[in-house]
Amino acid sequence: MTAEDVLSVLAVLRRAGADVWVGGGWGIDALIGKQTRDHRDLDLMHRQEQETAVVAALSGAGFAESLDWRPVRFVVAAPDGREVDMHPLVFAEDGSARQASPLPGHPFTYPSSCFVTGTIRGSAVRCLSAEQQVYFHQGYQPSERDLHDMAQLRRAFGIATHF
Numbered sequence: 723m724t725a726e727d728v729l730s731v732l733a734v735l736r737r738a739g740a741d742v743w744v745g746g747g748w749g750i751d752a753l754i755g756k757q758t759r760d761h762r763d764l765d766l767m768h769r770q771e772q773e774t775a776v777v778a779a780l781s782g783a784g785f786a787e788s789l790d791w792r793p794v795r796f797v798v799a800a801p802d803g804r805e806v807d808m809h810p811l812v813f814a815e816d817g818s819a820r821q822a823s824p825l826p827g828h829p830f831t832y833p834s835s836c837f838v839t840g841t842i843r844g845s846a847v848r849c850l851s852a853e854q855q856v857y858f859h860q861g862y863q864p865s866e867r868d869l870h871d872m873a874q875l876r877r878a879f880g881i882a883t884h885f
Contacts, residue, residue, distance in 0.1 A: 723748070723804055725772070725843045729740060732847060738779035738838060743767040743856070744822055745809065750871045752840030754878050759870055763797075763805040767821070767832070767850070768856065770810035789835040793822035813873040830858070835859045852879045860884040 728748055735742050744752050746765030768776050770793075777787070777798075780822050785798035785806060792810070801806045812821040817834030836854035839846050850858075852875050858870055864885045872883040 723764050725757055727804055728764050728842055728847075729845055731766075731780070734779050734783045735766075735768075740772045740776045740779065741769050742776070742848065744840070746807070746848050747856070747867060747871055748842065749840070749849040750852075750855055750874055752842050752847050753838075753855070754874055757842075758874050759867065763807050763873060765807045765809065767792055767809045767811050770804075772773075772810050773810055794824055795864045819854045824833065834846075849867075852881050856881060856883050 728744070732742065732744075740884075743749075743763070743766065744810055746763070746766055747761045749758075751761075759787055766814065780798050784800050785804075787796060788805070789795075789797035795808040795809050797805055797807050797809060810831060811821050813819045817837070819832040821830040821832070823830050832850075832854065836851040838849060838851045839848040842843055851856065855875060856872070861884075864872070869885065872885060876883055877879050
């Protein structure tokens, strides 16, 4: 998934009126302000109530659902192999959000302060904060990508990470 691919997907969703935030590796690169590694996919958080519009917009751009783990997440893929991993969020009035998790009764939490702005190729994009990225990168054996991403956050923000 290239930076141009990411910006193209975000433009499609913006035209559909969908609110999305970049997470995962691209979200970390957006916080850093430059691409630091290759990315196999794009992680996006979206408002659950906008899911019909999100799916329709991505379908119109050539993506088809390839994995359904709702309500936790679902994945859409393009014929050329590009993948977008979608994470539905339910927002509270205070701007915080929750995402279902595989463990019933233990949702992933998103404080309102975690929704920030970064840049990809000089374009402002909504993304998740460094603190939220660290929160999601704990409790499992990290991959080389995870180690790289956390090192980027430590360097750029002086933030403590779990690995």
